[in-house]
Amino acid sequence: MSSTTLITTSTYLEGYKIVKQLGLVRGITVRSRSLIGNMAGGFMTLFGGRSSIYTELCENAREEALQLMILHSRELGANAIIGMRYDANDVMTGLTEVLAYGTAVIVEEN
Secondary structure (H helix, E strand, O other): OOOOOEEOOOOOOOOEEEEEEEEEEEEEEEEEOOHHHHHHHHHHHOOOOOOHHHHHHHHHHHHHHHHHHHHHHHHOOOOEEEEEEEEEEEEEOOEEEEEEEEEEEEEEEO
16 A cells, blocks of 8 residues: 555545445644744734734644544555545633544545
8 A cells, every 4th residue: 555645525536446435534633822822823913914823823733633634544554535624623712623534445546
């Protein structure tokens, strides 16, 4: 199996056929911004526009959740993930859970 995991938000991969579904896979992380980061982010919101501090936090959290989901799929022997989605929820003030999930499958090229 290749070290690359194919991932799609669709329920199929063009050019591939699904030969086996292995089930739900997920990656979850809970992140918080430091006190200084929160102060800087809050200060930036006073001026409006893009908040690079919070954007970076969100990007890092999504990437970590994605990599954990990929690891979970590889542990099951998958080479692809279909129906991939992200979800995020506040656990408490200042703590956000980010979840990446999908269906682990084994695919073969058509």
